[in-house]
Amino acid sequence: MSKHRELGLTDFEYDLIVEKMGREPNEVELAVFSLMWSEHCGYKHSRPLLKTLPVEGPRLVMGPGENAGAVDVGNGLSCAFKVESHNHPSAVEPFQGAATGVGGILRDIFAIGARPIAILDSLRFGEVADSARSRYLLEHAVAGIGHYGNSIGIATVGGEIYFEEPYEQNCLVNAMAVGLIETDELIKSAAAGVGNVVVLFGARTGRDGIGGASVLASAELDADMEKRPTVQIGDPFEEKKLLECSLELLDRKLLVALQDLGAAGITSSSAEMAAKGEVGLDLHVRRVPLREQDMHPFEIMISESQERMLCVVEPDRVDEVLAVCAKWEVNGTAIGEVTDTRRLRVFDGDELVGDLPVTALVDECPTYTLEPAEPTTPLYPAPPKRIDTEDPGEILLALLGSANLASRKAVFEQYDSLVGSRTVRRPEQADAAVLLLPDPANGDRLTSLAPPRDDDAPKPAIAVSIDGNGRRVAADPYRGAVEAVLECSANLACVGAEPLGLTNCLNFGNPEKPHIAWQFSRAIAGLGDACRAFGIPVVGGNVSLYNEGASGPIYPTPVVGLVGELPDARKSGRLAFQHAGDVVAIVAA
Amino acid sequence: MSRVRVLIRPKAGILDPQGQTVERALPALGFEGVTNVHVGRLVELDVEDPSQLPAMCEKLLANPLIEDYEIQS
Amino acid sequence: MSRVRVLIRPKAGILDPQGQTVERALPALGFEGVTNVHVGRLVELDVEDPSQLPAMCEKLLANPLIEDYEIQS
Amino acid sequence: MKFGVVRFPGTCDEVDAYLAASRVGDAEILWHADPDLKGVDAVIVPGGFSYGDHLRVGAIARFAPVMAEVERFAAGGGLVLGICNGFQVLCEAGLLPGALLPNTSLKFTCRQVDLEVVNASTSWTNATAVGDTLSIPAKHTTGRYYASDATLDELEANGQVVLRYAAGHNFNGSVRDIAGVSNKAGNVVGLMPHPEHAVDPLTGSADGLKLFASAAAVPA
Numbered sequence: 001m002s003k004h005r006e007l008g009l010t011d012f013e014y015d016l017i018v019e020k021m022g023r024e025p026n027e028v029e030l031a032v033f034s035l036m037w038s039e040h041c042g043y044k045h046s047r048p049l050l051k052t053l054p055v056e057g058p059r060l061v062m063g064p065g066e067n068a069g070a071v072d073v074g075n076g077l078s079c080a081f082k083v084e085s086h087n088h089p090s091a092v093e094p095f096q097g098a099a100t101g102v103g104g105i106l107r108d109i110f111a112i113g114a115r116p117i118a119i120l121d122s123l124r125f126g127e128v129a130d131s132a133r134s135r136y137l138l139e140h141a142v143a144g145i146g147h148y149g150n151s152i153g154i155a156t157v158g159g160e161i162y163f164e165e166p167y168e169q170n171c172l173v174n175a176m177a178v179g180l181i182e183t184d185e186l187i188k189s190a191a192a193g194v195g196n197v198v199v200l201f202g203a204r205t206g207r208d209g210i211g212g213a214s215v216l217a218s219a220e221l222d223a224d225m226e227k228r229p230t231v232q233i234g235d236p237f238e239e240k241k242l243l244e245c246s247l248e249l250l251d252r253k254l255l256v257a258l259q260d261l262g263a264a265g266i267t268s269s270s271a272e273m274a275a276k277g278e279v280g281l282d283l284h285v286r287r288v289p290l291r292e293q294d295m296h297p298f299e300i301m302i303s304e305s306q307e308r309m310l311c312v313v314e315p316d317r318v319d320e321v322l323a324v325c326a327k328w329e330v331n332g333t334a335i336g337e338v339t340d341t342r343r344l345r346v347f348d349g350d351e352l353v354g355d356l357p358v359t360a361l362v363d364e365c366p367t368y369t370l371e372p373a374e375p376t377t378p379l380y381p382a383p384p385k386r387i388d389t390e391d392p393g394e395i396l397l398a399l400l401g402s403a404n405l406a407s408r409k410a411v412f413e414q415y416d417s418l419v420g421s422r423t424v425r426r427p428e429q430a431d432a433a434v435l436l437l438p439d440p441a442n443g444d445r446l447t448s449l450a451p452p453r454d455d456d457a458p459k460p461a462i463a464v465s466i467d468g469n470g471r472r473v474a475a476d477p478y479r480g481a482v483e484a485v486l487e488c489s490a491n492l493a494c495v496g497a498e499p500l501g502l503t504n505c506l507n508f509g510n511p512e513k514p515h516i517a518w519q520f521s522r523a524i525a526g527l528g529d530a531c532r533a534f535g536i537p538v539v540g541g542n543v544s545l546y547n548e549g550a551s552g553p554i555y556p557t558p559v560v561g562l563v564g565e566l567p568d569a570r571k572s573g574r575l576a577f578q579h580a581g582d583v584v585a586i587v588a589a
Numbered sequence: 590m591s592r593v594r595v596l597i598r599p600k601a602g603i604l605d606p607q608g609q610t611v612e613r614a615l616p617a618l619g620f621e622g623v624t625n626v627h628v629g630r631l632v633e634l635d636v637e638d639p640s641q642l643p644a645m646c647e648k649l650l651a652n653p654l655i656e657d658y659e660i661q662s
Numbered sequence: 663m664s665r666v667r668v669l670i671r672p673k674a675g676i677l678d679p680q681g682q683t684v685e686r687a688l689p690a691l692g693f694e695g696v697t698n699v700h701v702g703r704l705v706e707l708d709v710e711d712p713s714q715l716p717a718m719c720e721k722l723l724a725n726p727l728i729e730d731y732e733i734q735s
Numbered sequence: 736m737k738f739g740v741v742r743f744p745g746t747c748d749e750v751d752a753y754l755a756a757s758r759v760g761d762a763e764i765l766w767h768a769d770p771d772l773k774g775v776d777a778v779i780v781p782g783g784f785s786y787g788d789h790l791r792v793g794a795i796a797r798f799a800p801v802m803a804e805v806e807r808f809a810a811g812g813g814l815v816l817g818i819c820n821g822f823q824v825l826c827e828a829g830l831l832p833g834a835l836l837p838n839t840s841l842k843f844t845c846r847q848v849d850l851e852v853v854n855a856s857t858s859w860t861n862a863t864a865v866g867d868t869l870s871i872p873a874k875h876t877t878g879r880y881y882a883s884d885a886t887l888d889e890l891e892a893n894g895q896v897v898l899r900y901a902a903g904h905n906f907n908g909s910v911r912d913i914a915g916v917s918n919k920a921g922n923v924v925g926l927m928p929h930p931e932h933a934v935d936p937l938t939g940s941a942d943g944l945k946l947f948a949s950a951a952a953v954p955a
């Protein structure tokens with residue numbers, strides 16, 4: 001099979017690349033294109049539909065397109081947030097997969113300058129009562145999330161879990177992160193200023209996540225395939241230093257632009273920075289600090305090693321930037337320059353090993369129109385009957401014993417939900433987590449470390465929640481997606497918060513199949529309509545497609561995360577009945 | 590019954606944050622000239638049937654995706 | 663430069679829940695006849711001056727209050 | 736009263752400790768690499784994951800330059816409080832007796848616990864009374880307090896057991912339900928639970944503030 005197909009590119013796409021390059025791409029160039037034009041980076045099957053989502057709202061500060069979206073939460077502060085999936089890595093190695101999922105979404109938040117303050121997670125596994133594998137995945141994914149969030153010192157304040165057979169082979173691990181920033185300090189990722197220096201900082205680069213692209217390695221290295229770890233290992237300690245280092249660099253106004261390295265590593269972050277800034281970049285792969293010395297240029301370009309960031313710096317500030325890196329014991333290395341060529345040029349020493357047109361890489365990835373068709377027969381087998389009795393007592397016991405209804409304490413107790421001392425409603429106290437905002441009435445800016453005073457002034461807060469119900473979406477994709485927004489909004493309402501913005505993670509099967517395309521397009525229509533009806537902008541999100549196991553696709557699972565505001569945290573609602581004698585009422589439309 | 594030792598270490602090429610941290614800390618403690626530090630796990634056990642050990646390592650003691658193991662008996 | 667291994671294990675008599683957990687998990691996976699399981703740490707390193715090792719162990723690699731160590735070179 | 740709060744790479748709870756201390760006095764962050772306590776009257780070694788908890792909790796942080804100063808300060812009777820990871824660091828440094836082992840569950844656990852005050856005459860508990868119950872969150876993976884029986888007997892005889900988990904609250908398996916201990920003189924105290932997260936009823940409890948208030952009341 002030809003290399004481009006092994007890398008996931010179609011013949012049509014390959015021909016298009018040759019046309020845009022004006023020649024055949026070499027190995028480095030093909031590796032870079034295959035990643036930039038992958039579903040993950042290029043949104044080939046979802047971009048047109050995502051464009052239909054509403055992105056306007058009175059409190060919107062930063063919409064889709066940047067590392068995370070943000071809404072205005074008053075007093076000059078913005079809340080940045082985003083949800084992302086790490087489904088496939090978690091199915092392979094649940095602890096590291098889930099951990100690096102948290103690490104990745106946190107980098108998105110501090111890449112725009114915000115200090116992360118909270119994490120939420122949304123998990124789907126097979127029936128834990130029946131499946132040892134699902135129990136293993138659950139246990140290790142939860143441990144991985146806790147390990148990363150706890151160690152880096154960011155509170156994991158909420159989430160949701162659901163178990164059913166369609167997730168048996170393809171579990172879902174979605175993580176959402178929330179951060180705060182002074183609105184006028186938000187930083188974008190566009191590279192700018194010809195002659196400015198590109199600095200890579202953070203962990204050393206190894207062969208993590210190179211898996212698929214190893215077809216590009218020479219035969220001799222192929223014999224060493226064993227040595228190519230495709231599992232990415234996360235190091236929250238490194239990320240904690242990276243976080244503090246990034247925020248200090250921004251605080252000192254040393255950076256022109258900042259971007260995290262996620263999927264496709266240096267490749268996608270540099271290409272996107274160049275595309276947004278309408279500039280070119282020259283990168284020198286031999287300057288990249290490596291974990292293994294014998295790496296190929298293409299491996300360095302596409303490695304997914306965790307805990308790295310890329311920034312653009314004016315030449316006379318480079319020394320200061322490197323000094324801040326040294327203070328935080330983080331590697332910092334100048335690896336390139338901003339040019340006016342609008343090309344991403346990769347040098348191995350003096351040799352030019354890749355020369356790529358930035359616009360083609362980032363903005364000209366072909367998109368595909370879906371061909372949705374409503375299925376005529378049910379896509380999922382009817383779930384087995386799990387309660388086989390008429391006896392109400394036994395039914396109640398069976399319900400209470402079901403994993404889907406059981407208390408989540410065993411999970412959320414593994415998460416530090418309190419670090420930061422702002423958690424007013426922690427798990428199981430309310431339907432949404434409530435987090436205190438810095439109180440400007442006390443002169444408390446994010447950076448000033450002024451302690452809140454115990455006075456009678458209102459305590460402004462935000463509320464956050466994450467929800468989704470795949471089974472409902474499977475039954476009716478449009479209404480199921482609407483309901484996800486409704487449920488999440490209702491969760492906020494229960495603590496007294498009003499939604500300001502929404503993020504979402506669209507977990508679906510293979511969109512090239514007409515019935516999946518139908519689920520996908522109907523669900524996005526529902527999501528958009530619900531958001532329009534509520535006046536909530538979609539500030540960003542993530543798409544995870546091809547979630548299928550041997551026995552079929554997962555339930556279509558759009559997960560939505562909401563951030564809302566409440567004027568006074570002291571008045572936020574609780575779940576528990578508070579006083580004997582209080583009136584119990586039901587409110588319904 | 591024999592006492593067996595299993596040494597479990599991060600696979601070559603896999604990030605070993607513990608080893609890195611220790612290596613970086615040593616000079617400050619006055620220990621120079623130490624390199625290539627790796628931190629792994631040690632499992633010691635009495636087994637009746639040592640032939641079961643490789644399977645035991647693959648299934649439980651080590652995570653073969655990211656760790657190598659060595660059996661010392 | 664010599665490659666050295668340091669084996670660190672919980673002191674006898676101190677509860678070792680990791681060892682217990684492994685011991686309990688094994689029968690469920692079909693491995694019988696395993697007892698007396700203990701889980702510790704393995705540190706491997708290249709040292710220029712092996713005479714530094716005992717001090718390194720006492721000071722940093724092990725906590726003598728709760729752990730025993732053994733140097734294998 | 737001025738508190739200094741130590742920050743190592745990987746420390747997470749220093750801002751909370753700083754804010755808690757600021758409620759009863761002044762506070763300042765102390766950088767691990769500076770061998771300088773900046774003239775503070777009390778030092779807090781806060782919680783988090785210094786050096787990623789790599790190798791063994793607290794093992795690397797105890798060698799930070801600032802810790803040599805903390806040791807000198809403590810030896811001269813200076814007030815030192817270790818919280819969670821800070822407790823682990825102080826034990827590793829030999830400023831406090833004993834060691835912290837993995838929870839018997841081997842799991843990280845975050846839970847509000849009740850603590851019983853056993854000794855109300857240390858520098859960090861003098862604003863409480865013996866027998867008081869304090870509701871304070873605990874959150875850690877390595878919080879099982881351990882010392883040999885002989886040492887434990889000695890600690891109890893000396894009044895060095897400062898705080899115990901109330902019945903049913905010892906989730907980590909600590910010997911004799913010990914949650915916090917002091918040195919012989921009572922100027923150095925360490926505990927696993929996090930008083931800095933319990934300084935405002937809005938976020939759950941204000942009982943933890945009593946520890947900071949205790950130190951603030953000690954004549955400088």
Ligand SMILES: Nc1ncnc2c1ncn2[C@@H]1O[C@H](COP(=O)(O)OP(=O)(O)O)[C@@H](O)[C@H]1O
Pocket residue numbers: 120121122123156157158159160161408409411412415426427428429430431
């Ligand atoms: N995966 C998870 N991570 C963190 N917290 C969780 C998770 N799953 C559930 N929780 C928390 O546990 C509590 C109960 O969850 P759930 O039973 O899903 O509640 P709800 O009825 O509000 O949907 C909530 O506070 C929720 O945020």
